[in-house]
Amino acid sequence: MTSTDLSADAAVSTSAASVFIPAPVTPYQGDIARYWDGEARPVNLRLGDVDGLYHHHYGIGAVDRTALGDTDDSAYEKRLIAELHRLESAQAELLLDHLGPVERDDTLVDAGCGRGGSMVMAHQRFGCQVEGVTLSAKQADFANQRAHELGIEDHVHARVCNMLGTPFETGQIAASWNNESSMYVDLHDLFAEHSRILEVGGRYVTITGCWNPRYGQPSKWVSQINAHFECNIHSRREYLRAMADNRLVPQAVIDLTAATLPYWELRATSSLVTGIEEAFINSYKDGSFQYLLIAADRV
Ligand SMILES: C[S@@+](CC[C@H](N)C(=O)[O-])C[C@H]1O[C@@H](n2cnc3c(N)ncnc32)[C@H](O)[C@@H]1O
Ligand SMILES: CC(C)=CCC/C(C)=C/COP(=O)(O)OP(=O)(O)O
Numbered sequence: 001m002t003s004t005d006l007s008a009d010a011a012v013s014t015s016a017a018s019v020f021i022p023a024p025v026t027p028y029q030g031d032i033a034r035y036w037d038g039e040a041r042p043v044n045l046r047l048g049d050v051d052g053l054y055h056h057h058y059g060i061g062a063v064d065r066t067a068l069g070d071t072d073d074s075a076y077e078k079r080l081i082a083e084l085h086r087l088e089s090a091q092a093e094l095l096l097d098h099l100g101p102v103e104r105d106d107t108l109v110d111a112g113c114g115r116g117g118s119m120v121m122a123h124q125r126f127g128c129q130v131e132g133v134t135l136s137a138k139q140a141d142f143a144n145q146r147a148h149e150l151g152i153e154d155h156v157h158a159r160v161c162n163m164l165g166t167p168f169e170t171g172q173i174a175a176s177w178n179n180e181s182s183m184y185v186d187l188h189d190l191f192a193e194h195s196r197i198l199e200v201g202g203r204y205v206t207i208t209g210c211w212n213p214r215y216g217q218p219s220k221w222v223s224q225i226n227a228h229f230e231c232n233i234h235s236r237r238e239y240l241r242a243m244a245d246n247r248l249v250p251q252a253v254i255d256l257t258a259a260t261l262p263y264w265e266l267r268a269t270s271s272l273v274t275g276i277e278e279a280f281i282n283s284y285k286d287g288s289f290q291y292l293l294i295a296a297d298r299v
């Protein structure tokens with residue numbers, strides 16, 4: 001089955017009972033689909049339960065110590081969870097800030113949409129159509145269920161689909177993004193697909209962790225993060241080169257490393273730690289890893 005066949009089949013496979021789950025294009029994608037189908041970490045579900053926006057990305061911004069209050073207080077953990085969630089939503093807001101002017105009749109694409117938190121936020125901000133793709137049928141069902149509960153299922157829709165071969169028509173998408181999902185794919189293949197679906201003058205945004213060429217090679221912490229998530233973190237240089245090769249011209253490159261450290265330091269003190277906190281904190285601090293937003297124009 002080619003990736004085009006996969007996309008066409010996936011386009012009609014969204015509701016639970018009659019779901020047709022397309023075979024992954026590669027064995028690796030099968031592993032990633034299984035990984036996210038089986039994921040149920042409290043650090044993600046309990047944060048999402050705060051307001052119904054379920055994220056699989058990290059946070060930015062200063063910790064509000066006043067909101068956190070006294071650590072001895074019995075409700076402290078609940079406030080800490082709300083604070084981590086606020087920082088994760090702030091990250092998604094920053095990504096949306098860089099999509100440019102979006103009209104109600106535009107369509108946006110979330111490549112690697114997870115449980116759909118960013119898609120809901122995008123629709124709530126712009127009133128537009130938002131289409132998400134994920135390898136995980138569980139995530140697509142979850143995102144569609146949330147959209148249904150919110151009464152926005154006509155505007156927010158997730159499907160099981162490879163982001164490297166989507167069913168969207170050429171040049172019809174106003175803006176698209178990857179929020180912490182580009183480390184699962186080849187960047188040339190990824191940006192070729194974004195470039196194909198985006199209209200000329202459209203906007204592409206990614207927030208990602210990337211290894212820093214100034215460090216030399218991926219550090220042991222970066223290797224640990226790759227092993228933990230079964231992903232393949234790219235370097236900053238690879239992002240910029242692959243964009244340039246695919247008619248995506250950076251308009252803004254923002255180093256969010258300092259802005260994400262407070263999130264990690266707070267998360268490391270919580271009961272919801274997963275064991276990966278040390279690798280993020282150490283790699284951000286030793287300069288081997290960076291948290292980056294890149295916004296690019298499709299020219
Ligand atoms: C870390 S999660 C990020 C989810 C979401 N962007 C967010 O911010 O909450 C990574 C996502 O990338 C998706 N993904 C990885 N490789 C993919 C591929 N080839 N095609 C589509 N989705 C993919 C996974 O299914 C998962 O939903
Ligand atoms: C910045 C990098 C390298 C990200 C890798 C992709 C990833 C797994 C993001 C967070 O997902 P999650 O929210 O499910 O992870 P966690 O359970 O750690 O919160």
Ligand SMILES: [Mg+2]
Pocket residue numbers: 043044055056057058
């Ligand atoms: Mg998380």
